[in-house]
Amino acid sequence: MPRWLRLTLLIASSATLLLVAVALVTVHVLLQPERITAVLQTQARDAGLELNLASPATPALFPRPALELEGITLSAQGASMPILLAARGTLALPWRTLFRGDTVISQMQIDSPRVDLDALQSWLADMPSGPTAPPAEIPRIDAGIHITRGSLVRGNQLLLTDMTMDAGRLAPGHPFSITIAAKDPQDTPMQLRLSLTPHIKAGALQLDNIALRLTHGTALTLQLTGDAHWHGAADASAHLSGKLDHADSGTYVTAIELVPANESNPLMLWLKLDGPDNHADLHLPPLALANWWAQLDHDDGPKLAVPPGNGHAEIARIDTGDVSIEGLTIQAGTDVPAAAASSPTPAKPAAAKPAPASKTP
Numbered sequence: 001m002p003r004w005l006r007l008t009l010l011i012a013s014s015a016t017l018l019l020v021a022v023a024l025v026t027v028h029v030l031l032q033p034e035r036i037t038a039v040l041q042t043q044a045r046d047a048g049l050e051l052n053l054a055s056p057a058t059p060a061l062f063p064r065p066a067l068e069l070e071g072i073t074l075s076a077q078g079a080s081m082p083i084l085l086a087a088r089g090t091l092a093l094p095w096r097t098l099f100r101g102d103t104v105i106s107q108m109q110i111d112s113p114r115v116d117l118d119a120l121q122s123w124l125a126d127m128p129s130g131p132t133a134p135p136a137e138i139p140r141i142d143a144g145i146h147i148t149r150g151s152l153v154r155g156n157q158l159l160l161t162d163m164t165m166d167a168g169r170l171a172p173g174h175p176f177s178i179t180i181a182a183k184d185p186q187d188t189p190m191q192l193r194l195s196l197t198p199h200i201k202a203g204a205l206q207l208d209n210i211a212l213r214l215t216h217g218t219a220l221t222l223q224l225t226g227d228a229h230w231h232g233a234a235d236a237s238a239h240l241s242g243k244l245d246h247a248d249s250g251t252y253v254t255a256i257e258l259v260p261a262n263e264s265n266p267l268m269l270w271l272k273l274d275g276p277d278n279h280a281d282l283h284l285p286p287l288a289l290a291n292w293w294a295q296l297d298h299d300d301g302p303k304l305a306v307p308p309g310n311g312h313a314e315i316a317r318i319d320t321g322d323v324s325i326e327g328l329t330i331q332a333g334t335d336v337p338a339a340a341a342s343s344p345t346p347a348k349p350a351a352a353k354p355a356p357a358s359k360t361p
Contacts, residue, residue, distance in 0.1 A: 033057035033067050036091070048127060049083070050075050057091075065093040072110070076123035083120050086113040091143075105143040113150045117159065133232040134205040138198050141170040150182075158185055173199060175209070188217040205230040210240065219247040224254065234261035249316070250276040258286075268309070277316035282332075284309035308332070 037057045044051040054071020072086040092107040150163035160182040167178040177195040184190060193213045199206040207228040214222040221244070228238035238258035245251050252275030259268040266285050273280040288308040315328040 033059050036067060037069075044074065045077070048077050048123065050077055060090075067091040067093070072113075076119065076126065079119060079122065081116060081119040081122075083123060084113055084115050086110050088112070107144045107146060109146045109148075110150070111148055113147060113163075115150065115152050117152060117154045134200065134203065134230055137200055138170070138172040138205075140172075144168050152182070160184060160190070170198070173197065184216075189215075190217075191215045203231065207238075212240070212242075221245045222254070224256065226256075228258070231260075234267040236260055236267060244273070244275070249278070252276075252278060259283075273313075278314065280311070280313035280315065282309055282311035282313055282330075284311075 033056065037053065041051045050073075052073045052075075053069055054073075057067045057069050060066045060068055067090070069089040069091065070087075072084070072089050073082050074084040075082040088111045090107075090109040091105050092109065094106050145165065145167040147163065147165040150165070151158065152160040152163065163180065163182040165178070165180045168176055170176050175195060175197050177193070179194075180192045182190050191214070194211070196210045197208045199208065210224075210226050210228060212222070212224045214220075222242070223245075224240040224242035226238065226240035228236070230236045236258055237260050238256070240257075241255040243251055244254045252273050255270075255272040257270040259265075259270060261267045269284045269286045271280060271282045271284065285308055292308065309332055311330075311332060313328070313330040315325075315330075317324070317326050317328075
């Protein structure tokens, strides 16, 4: 190879390496991974959480500006059991971050997170009680969230696996959607799709165009639509209606209504289910209902009791965790409807057939 050509290639390769080094230094300076990491950790501490990384965040430029996070641990402050463990994560940033210097996350991607339900519930229980009035404005969350290969556990018990989640941008008047897919311990696929449009109107939080679709394998599909309002404290209302399709037992008309509290009654949940083999018309306090349902799958074994509230229910079968209940009939409270009002019209007795004539031996 001629000497001049070797010299030209040496100069070109050196210049390329220098440009790459300058670009990496520039990206590191502009993205400021230490500052963004500190901001995330501060926001976590404000929520009573501790965010730790196995190694400092590293910047990336292609296919778009981003910060790569390795070994993510999210725990409640002072807790020994982490709420979330993740192998890696990516904070995707818009290109304008390189030129304007503002820190705006366009998408958060988390790979292989493991969420412990017991640790999450413990953190939620230690949090102060929620606000008594709607916020003056809906908080904006411009970052979408994308989760892959996640799992949900309770201690050493696996609840959901192969989880994926996609959530869009949250902004007032902007349609928000979230999709979650997973498999249960029996490897049956499940999927939840929820969409709604949030507003603040006349001092109330308003959720319009709610659409919920839940599937469990090919056997069960629940579809509900409606809206909800929250004026503060227990002054909340919602109305969702739709149908529940079960491959083995048919279609059920379903309605869920949340009735706001008043001077004499707490916040009440009205649940109506009508279809083959299953009928329910119940008025239940939501918090007491959640506690009753938790007792069905209690660590020390199922604790059966009549749920709080009024109404009646005839349920052919309930499967929850390791507990299976068949032929459940509930009549609770003082608001039990008359039997004739909830039971189908009895069939007319068949005419008696004459006895066959006896034969003489």
